[in-house]
Amino acid sequence: MTEAGRHRWQQGLAAAWGLAVLALAVGLWQFLRAPALDTDVLALLPTEQRDARIAQAAEAVAGQGTGELLFLLRSSDAAAARQAAAVLRGVLHERHLPLEELVAALPAAGALDVLRPWQRGLVAEALREPLRSRPAEDWAEAALARLYSPLAFAPGPGVLEDPLGLASAWWQARARGLSFTQGEWQRSFADGSEAVLLRFRHAGGAFRVDGGSPLAGAVKEARERIAALDGAPVALLAAGVPLIAEAAAAQAAAEMNTIGLGSLLAVVLLVALCFRSPLPVLLVGSSLLVGVGAALVVTGWVFGEVHVLTLVFGASLVGVAEDYGIHYFAARQGDPARPGIAQLDHLLPGLLLALATSVLAYAAIGLAPFPGLRQMALFSAVGLLAAFLTVACWFPLWPKRAPAPSGLSRRVSQSLAAWPRLGGGGWASRRFAPALLLGTLAIAIAGLFQLRADDQLRALQGVPAGVLEEQQALARLLDLPSPAQFFLVEAADTEALLQREEALIEGLRRLRHEGLLSGWQALAEAVPSAQRQREDREVVAALESAVRQRLGEALGQPLPAPAADAADGPEAALGLHDWLASPLSQAERPLWLGEQEGRVASLVRVSGIGPESLPALAALAGEGVRWVDRSAEYSELLARYRVQIQGWLALGVAGVALLLWLRFGRRAWRALLPTLLAGALALGVQGLLGEPLQLFNVLALMLLLGVGIDYGIFLLEHQDDGASWLAVSLGAASTLLAFGLLALSQTPALHGFGLTMLVGVGAVWALSPLFRPPPRDAALLLRSRDPFHAS
Numbered sequence: 001m002t003e004a005g006r007h008r009w010q011q012g013l014a015a016a017w018g019l020a021v022l023a024l025a026v027g028l029w030q031f032l033r034a035p036a037l038d039t040d041v042l043a044l045l046p047t048e049q050r051d052a053r054i055a056q057a058a059e060a061v062a063g064q065g066t067g068e069l070l071f072l073l074r075s076s077d078a079a080a081a082r083q084a085a086a087v088l089r090g091v092l093h094e095r096h097l098p099l100e101e102l103v104a105a106l107p108a109a110g111a112l113d114v115l116r117p118w119q120r121g122l123v124a125e126a127l128r129e130p131l132r133s134r135p136a137e138d139w140a141e142a143a144l145a146r147l148y149s150p151l152a153f154a155p156g157p158g159v160l161e162d163p164l165g166l167a168s169a170w171w172q173a174r175a176r177g178l179s180f181t182q183g184e185w186q187r188s189f190a191d192g193s194e195a196v197l198l199r200f201r202h203a204g205g206a207f208r209v210d211g212g213s214p215l216a217g218a219v220k221e222a223r224e225r226i227a228a229l230d231g232a233p234v235a236l237l238a239a240g241v242p243l244i245a246e247a248a249a250a251q252a253a254a255e256m257n258t259i260g261l262g263s264l265l266a267v268v269l270l271v272a273l274c275f276r277s278p279l280p281v282l283l284v285g286s287s288l289l290v291g292v293g294a295a296l297v298v299t300g301w302v303f304g305e306v307h308v309l310t311l312v313f314g315a316s317l318v319g320v321a322e323d324y325g326i327h328y329f330a331a332r333q334g335d336p337a338r339p340g341i342a343q344l345d346h347l348l349p350g351l352l353l354a355l356a357t358s359v360l361a362y363a364a365i366g367l368a369p370f371p372g373l374r375q376m377a378l379f380s381a382v383g384l385l386a387a388f389l390t391v392a393c394w395f396p397l398w399p400k401r402a403p404a405p406s407g408l409s410r411r412v413s414q415s416l417a418a419w420p421r422l423g424g425g426g427w428a429s430r431r432f433a434p435a436l437l438l439g440t441l442a443i444a445i446a447g448l449f450q451l452r453a454d455d456q457l458r459a460l461q462g463v464p465a466g467v468l469e470e471q472q473a474l475a476r477l478l479d480l481p482s483p484a485q486f487f488l489v490e491a492a493d494t495e496a497l498l499q500r501e502e503a504l505i506e507g508l509r510r511l512r513h514e515g516l517l518s519g520w521q522a523l524a525e526a527v528p529s530a531q532r533q534r535e536d537r538e539v540v541a542a543l544e545s546a547v548r549q550r551l552g553e554a555l556g557q558p559l560p561a562p563a564a565d566a567a568d569g570p571e572a573a574l575g576l577h578d579w580l581a582s583p584l585s586q587a588e589r590p591l592w593l594g595e596q597e598g599r600v601a602s603l604v605r606v607s608g609i610g611p612e613s614l615p616a617l618a619a620l621a622g623e624g625v626r627w628v629d630r631s632a633e634y635s636e637l638l639a640r641y642r643v644q645i646q647g648w649l650a651l652g653v654a655g656v657a658l659l660l661w662l663r664f665g666r667r668a669w670r671a672l673l674p675t676l677l678a679g680a681l682a683l684g685v686q687g688l689l690g691e692p693l694q695l696f697n698v699l700a701l702m703l704l705l706g707v708g709i710d711y712g713i714f715l716l717e718h719q720d721d722g723a724s725w726l727a728v729s730l731g732a733a734s735t736l737l738a739f740g741l742l743a744l745s746q747t748p749a750l751h752g753f754g755l756t757m758l759v760g761v762g763a764v765w766a767l768s769p770l771f772r773p774p775p776r777d778a779a780l781l782l783r784s785r786d787p788f789h790a791s
Contacts, residue, residue: 010341010396017393021290024386027297036305037249053601054628056593057488060603069099069200069215069240072474077232078186078194084226084234085184085196091222092200097214102199115584118574119166120540121533124173125525127166131539136546139164143551160559163547164540174526174587176479176519189477197478202242213250215243239474247467252308255745263738264288267322270730274412275329275403283395284325291321291387295379306379307372313742313750314379320358320707320738321387323731324351327714328395329403330730334413334723336402344396350717353663354710355388357656361706364652365699370641373699412729413722419769433770440681440763447684454692455639457631464746479519481605485617488593488626490601494576497600498529500624504604507620516616518608523576526588530573642695649702656709664716670771671712678763679704682756689755696749700756707735707757708764715768720775732765 071088075081092099115122123131143163162168178185178197185197202215219238226234264285271284295314300306327350332343359381366377405413420433474480487504491497501524508520528536544562552558579585580592593601606617614629621627653676660668679701686697711728718724739761742754 006341010393013393014397017389021294021390024290024294024297027301028293031297031300036300037311038305038307053490053593053596054488054626056596057486057601057603057628058630060590060593061483061486061605067202067240067242068102069202069238069242070474070478071198071200072187072195072237072477073198073226073234074189074193074195074237074477075232075234076193078196080229080232080234081186081194081196082184083229083231084236085198087225087229088198088222088236091218091225095214095218095221097218098203099200100203102201115167115170115574115582118533119162120544121528121537121573122170123166123528123536123540124169126173127164127169128536131164131536131543136543136550139543139547140550140554143547144554160551161562163551163559164544166540174584187478195477202240213246215246216250219243237470237474237477239471244463244467244471248463249308251464251746252311255747255750258744259738259741262741263734266737267734270733271322271326271329274406274409274726274730275333276406277399277403279399280325280329280403283398284322284329286394287325287387287390288321290390291383294386295383298382299375299379302378303371303375307375309372309747309750310375310379313376313753314383320380320731320735321384322734323354323710323727324388324391325395326730326734327351327724327727328391330409330723330727332402333405333409334721334726340396340398340400344392348392350714351388351392353659353713353717355384357659357709357713358384358703358706360655361652361703364645364648364702367645367648409726413726415729416720416722416725416769421772421774422770423774436766437677437770440677440767443688444677444680444684447687448680449687450690451683451687451693453639453642454694455635455642457634457638458748476518476608479607481521481607482609484631485606485609485614485627485629487604487606487617487620488601488628489604490599490624490626492599494600495530496624497602498524498527498576499531501602501604502529502532504620504625508604508606511613511616511620514616516609516613517606520604520606521588521591522604523588523591523602526585527574527576527579530575533573638695642693642698645695645698645702649698649705652702652705656705660709660713663713667716667773670773671709671716671768674712674764674767674771675705675708675760677767678708678760681763682760685759686752686755691752691755694749694752696753697756700753700760704757704760704764708760708768711764711768712771715772719773725769728765728768732761735761736765 071085073081073084073088075084089101140163143159143165146165147159159165178187185199187195187197189195219236223236226236267288268281268285271281272278275281292314296306296311299310327347328344331347332338332340335343338346362377362381362384366374366381420431420436422433422437489497489500489504491500501522505520505522505524508517511517512519548559548562576592580589591603591605593603595601609617614632618627618629653672657668657672660671664671682701682704683693683697686693711732714724714728736758739754739757743751743758745751745754
């Protein structure tokens with residue numbers, strides 16, 4: 001192709017890529033208008049479960065409480081707590097947040113009447129033993145006290161119709177310690193304090209990516225106003241998935257700004273100092289912006305939403321994507337007589353090989369069956385490709401003149417000549433090179449012996465600690481069930497299911513007595529099995545008859561006839577399906593999983609458990625009862641895939657070695673060995689610092705393989721070329737800044753990833769020049785017959 005034809009071809013490529021960038025800009029604008037962000041940690045992990053029933057159970061647990069906010073206002077004075085609740089409502093209303101209050105209410109008048117035929121068989125746990133042990137006289141005295149008490153109020157039938165208080169006790173057990181007073185749910189605690197509980201449902205859409213925290217801001221303002229009130233102090237605790245999601249999104253936005261903008265400013269500063277011209281700065285900056293924008297649009301299009309950790313991870317892309325532009329301008333600066341298009345043709349083989357190794361490294365990360373990792377891999381691969389296309393299509397046309405060398409670029413370029421190399425003849429090569437190599441090996445070996453693996457799910461948690469602590473405190477106070485552990489109960493029919501739940505509850509009761517848990521939620525507490533209802537009815541019927549006789553004697557008149565009992569009709573016990581159809585069963589409905597393949601299933605959820613409780617809870621599993629610990633299962637999954645990806649890393653090393661051998665022949669080891677040593681050093685440093693080995697560390701090694709190999713490729717491709725060393729050094733500096741900032745992330749997984757990359761990239765930059773071929777071999781390298789060789 002003639003020079004004129006090549007120039008027209010380049011202009012066509014530039015125009016085509018410009019249209020593509022315009023289309024990406026439209027897509028980016030649409031995404032930013034309504035960003036679809038995901039903040040759920042479990043969304044990063046594989047969705048498949050061991051079987052369909054466990055998948056259904058996990059989905060049911062995850063669905064409970066989603067979008068719900070809880071606010072607990074606690075004080076030594078109940079009036080102060082109610083006043084603070086009014087202040088909180090006012091703040092939330094003033095801020096026009098998309099919240100709908102779930103108003104507390106007692107059952108509607110007559111709602112409990114539907115249970116009256118089965119009332120004698122519905123006995124709350126707290127009453128079952130006293131009904132069998134306390135004499136009738138005590139029950140009669142208690143009934144008279146309730147009858148004449150001016151403060152007595154409870155839903156359901158009156159004292160004369162229900163002298164044992166079965167309906168009232170049954171309802172209070174459903175309320176789980178909450179009382180309904182003056183239109184609000186209240187709770188009394190053992191220390192004498194009183195609290196008001198408010199519940200809201202968040203009806204808003206996706207969270208913003210600008211770092212805003214409207215919910216947290218409203219809670220903060222409410223706390224300030226409540227603190228200014230006269231009277232007893234009031235503590236406000238807030239919890240709920242929307243608060244967690246907002247905190248995660250806000251932290252991600254802050255880290256994106258720190259990592260992405262910090263890296264971008266550092267790259268711009270380095271380019272400006274080396275090339276002393278605004279056009280290289282604008283062009284390199286444009287390649288970065290196009291890369292990140294394209295990555296965001298394509299990831300959102302493929303997955304439908306983008307996880308906040310993908311954004312934080314993708315922000316470090318800035319530290320890699322600028323390498324192509326820097327290499328182009330460094331080469332032009334080193335050879336100003338060569339036109340831009342000719343310079344691109346000269347660099348293209350090395351750039352393509354570097355792009356291929358980096359994209360392959362990200363593709364290997366995407367092989368893991370983790371939706372989050374696939375997002376990160378796609379985001380980074382698309383970003384690198386878009387940045388490369390920006391350089392290849394636009395840069396050769398501008399500027400016409402090569403940038404003049406600066407003092408910084410001269411010093412960096414000339415430093416390569418003084419850099420020691422193994423087998424070199426100078427003093428520095430004989431002394432310093434072996435010392436650097438032996439020091440690297442010593443640190444790596446010492447640290448590797450201290451490195452320990454930790455695959456706990458908490459490594460993926462990106463929520464600020466304060467938010468989690470408040471959530472846990474409120475969960476303890478309200479005795480909320482664990483979101484990660486539960487029992488799955490299965491049986492052939494509902495009667496067998498309820499009996500298995502009752503047997504399980506007996507074991508849970510023993511553990512509660514031992515202090516290993518505080519409570520549980522089960523269908524069998526609301527609807528006992530037919531067998532238990534019959535047993536309880538026999539006890540209640542005899543006791544109630546005696547109590548009614550004593551009440552009649554005390555009142556001086558016979559009591560009205562008792563309500564008809566279910567034992568008198570065709571249905572001797574309240575059935576589970578009848579109960580679920582009642583409006584009173586809203587709290588227990590999420591525990592029912594329905595029928596599947598001829599078997600019914602339910603959940604039993606536990607609360608107030610800790611790590612010491614897990615073995616005892618697991619021991620309660622048996623026929624038809626499975627203990628599901630999602631945290632432990634996911635940790636085992638992370639460990640399994642970490643081991644698998646270590647195997648893929650070995651295969652990746654073999655694949656990269658093959659590509660290098662095809663390009664450089666017997667000298668391929670000179671490009672590969674520095675990266676392998678740098679990876680070992682990164683793990684060694686991590687071991688010496690006491691940082692655990694996690695899945696993300698192995699993924700960082702995979703990426704290091706793709707990024708670090710580039711340095712060796714360029715130093716072999718353009719041997720002893722100061723301009724190439726300048727490009728390598730600038731690229732390494734920006735990558736170090738990007739991943740060094742990533743090491744500051746509050747998410748442990750990203751922190752470990754960044755630390756591994758920080759040490760690894762710094763090491764491969766320092767080690768790569770050691771393995772340059774001796775100067776006498778340069779001519780042989782340039783005379784290689786490889787078809788990719790650039791003359």
